[in-house]
Amino acid sequence: MRRKLLPFLTIAASLSLAACDVQTEDEANSIPEDSESVETTEKISLELLGSAADETDLNIVRDQLNRNGFDVTLNTQPDYASYRSLRDAGNYDLSIASWTTVTGNPDYAVRSLFTSNGDNSIIDDEEVDALINEAALQTPDEYTETYDELEHELVDQEAYIVPLYNSLKAQAFNHDLLDPDTIRLSKSRAFAWEPVSYNDESMNDSETLMLTQTMSDLTSLDPIKGNDGSINQLNTNMYVRLVNLTDDDEVVSDGSLSYSHAIAEGNSDYYFVLRDDINFAAVEDMEAVDTGDMVSGSDVIYSLNRAKNPDAVPDHRTYSLHEHIDTVSLLSDLSELEETQLTDGSGSVLEALEAELDAPISSVVESADDVNNEAGNYQVIKLTTTEPFPQVLNYLAHQSAGIVSQEQVESINTYDIDNFDITTDVPYGDQRAVTEGDTYDNHLYASGPYIMIQKNDYEATFQKNPAYMNGTENEANIANVTVRFIGDEDSALSALRSEEIDLMYGLGETKYEVVEAEENLTLQSRQSNGVKYLMINVDSDRDVAQSADLRKSILYSINQDEISAAYDGLKLKAYTTVTPLVDTGNELIPDQSKVEEFYQNYEDSAE
Template structure:
């Protein structure tokens, strides 16, 4: 195309209108490089996640990029690497998740958001949030809804300490040709109940192993108070019995627990538990499970719960905040005490409540577990007193961290000074190195639950039935051996289920539900869970820690509907970790205008 000449008269007019100045090449470049006044310079932000959450990370990165952020993705291959990066503070926002495995709302917030909480990774330190958590903990469900609404409002909307993503379905796929599918439970909060699972062909119970799967191979600790994560929750739940359990729909029960019955005294601060005498600790000899002949008794309960509530009882205690409402734990030896105290809200005595359904009524109480004989009416009773009225304490006693350990065994191993603990030379009870095949293998576990871990390697962990657990009852484990395969990749785990290499796969991706449903040998079990995914802000020496406006810009850039669509609508909108438990009526909606507003405020404040 030919260039057209500009007429002289027109050129002259242009020069006059331009103030008789002619723009140079340098002026033109400078002028065209200027951004429009209303265009914000992209804000740098680092997103930390694991490869297993890559789908979420990609969607969130796209949403933030479109909203004016320059996103650096810090993608880690596994949970251990993710945790290391989180501890080092190498993130602005991290994809996090929390499952309320106790079925009560206090658990959904206390560890995560209360100042000093053992899983408060922000860390968040907000006196108003602390006060709301403690207030709600002392209230009934009818009262605490309004309190939790105020908490959610401040946590998410007022301060933007977290940005919610979604509520997940809890699900598992199982091989119904191998297993009796009616024996495989899916509970809203409680972890998988191994002792109930049975083969379709019961003749296989002692010949074939039950093969399960989990993605994390590095186990935090086999000491129940030293871990509260996906690496050990299922394992420790099945290794240690508790005073109470949760039903599949989150009701407190003594079924499958150490207690025959439990009772709450008037005032809701004193709790009584009548113990069973048909559970012994298992131990490992030559990699086989044997009955130690040491009964699980009140002495072990008092020891276990006292160390659970004491932050300094072990190095790296990770569950103490769950049990901080425990004031004291003691063995009751005076039978008259049970007859003189009334049950909360009734005229029945504690003794009458504890005796309900017993074959032999309580005729004597013992302070020594070796003297107990339930069949002749001789029992042990443990009394737990809380610092204030706190009915939710029962939910915490159903948590794996309240698992009963052997006083004798733990004290024989944890001989070090906790304050001077040296990770390089001191060995603590439950250290995974002691159960890992190799030169350091020295299994000293004492399991009070239906199964005990014999050994592990990078490929699998092998458990055996506790030969001293509820023998001859419906709670005696059906299958003698359980193998937990470590399969990190979700697609590989699903392939293992479909090929028969594993029998149950917990946590099938929502996008793969149809593959399970359409496989004639498989069955998919689902229910809405207490699991919530959210973005956690780094509140320590980062721009997002300094600027509430910057956090709010991220908050309103998140479009939950888009995230949920990537999972074929098999997830649900969330506001906080409380969402599955308390319907506050609050809702987060993506809002591009608010994003611009808060980014502008952030830029102007710098």
């Protein structure tokens, strides 16, 4: 029987021998005396707020603050709405926040977030306000320095925010079906449907292009009444604008209602030559039809005036984007164009506008009936801003500046605005009018390349506008488009792989590998204007609000390289929400000694 013990004793002995050699946790964590690293001290407790979708960021921030001695309590809310209500109530020290600059200009990236009267702002700092206002009036060459100063004030001087990362934007599509050269991925603007074509062009009229988006509950198909992911892509493709953004966020007239545009000397007057080959489309018997009404200057004036007027409609969600518009009018006198000089002094406005035209401007007309571009009779829109503000063009390229039909909108919005009741009144663009069922009564007039035929909880169907720039390269290629509403990213990707949808817009970093492994899929990605940052609750009587030293101690705890590593190394560094738009060269470098130094200052001042 004794022999039976032998194996056990041997194992025991060998394990003990091996074990004597191992390093224990205390030994591993003790700092050698000669090293230069700083000892981490115990710090105060912080409450970190986020929604379940921010799980990765929450975990990394928690971990990094923990390692620098902070005691972090996580408050993870299951959905965005409950997260937002806690954030608005101020129940947090730190909160994950994100921002995407959809207009592609830096003013939009800071105004609502950091000015003392911004609708998303909790910061009240005169210096920040002054810098933002100063930069708004400057041209791109001048504003880099101002935004650099603003970044320093926001981050390393006062530490109002702690930047985390700048994301990539990605889409994947089936290249066996779709022609890769026709698929655009833009930095700011929503996905453009009209250039998309099948490899086999004969399929363009017969096959339906299948797209997808997450949200099925559409805020409003009236461009000024929504500015969110549910309608951004749809409204962008249903309403034409005065100008467009290129894939790199330059403002151009290509594919817009204007042939060309020019900025006059002084940066307050802007001129647009309108084209005459776009008619409004409407829906009759579930088919898109040409109404015969041209998208004219009066519609432009009407659309922009209601865009800037907060009282134009109930639930106006975008007027703050257009607050710099002063007047919009149709030009009646051609001589004004000849006499006005361009802002860069390179010639007259007329020369600049005519450079893009087939037929030179022989006369400017006011009435839509007199327009005849071939004969040289054009409508020219003049827009003036309240102060010199070159970035106004970016706002005009935003979907909220989409052109609607004055006649149609006025005939639908007959309700009394003071007694508006959403339960009985159906305003223009209300999704009830296009939802299949009893309430269906499609009243949309689309000025863009497509018009929505109808929607239900699963998908929305669109048809091409029969009278949209016919014969030009901007005419829509594919006749029918369907947008599937798929709420979950994984399901949308499965749908793409099973060829249920043709293109998926918005793909998470961790899914790149899956897409790249598929033979029939192409992945496109580029830098986006989306920035994630930590919002510090400075509008409260919490410690983080009182002490800039404490905030800076938090700031230098964050290591952006490590965050990127958790996203397959696909996140870019950011300093503020301006980073993707203006190259200021600022970078957040984590520094443990600064963490301890500022924390010591905070403790000293608290005593």
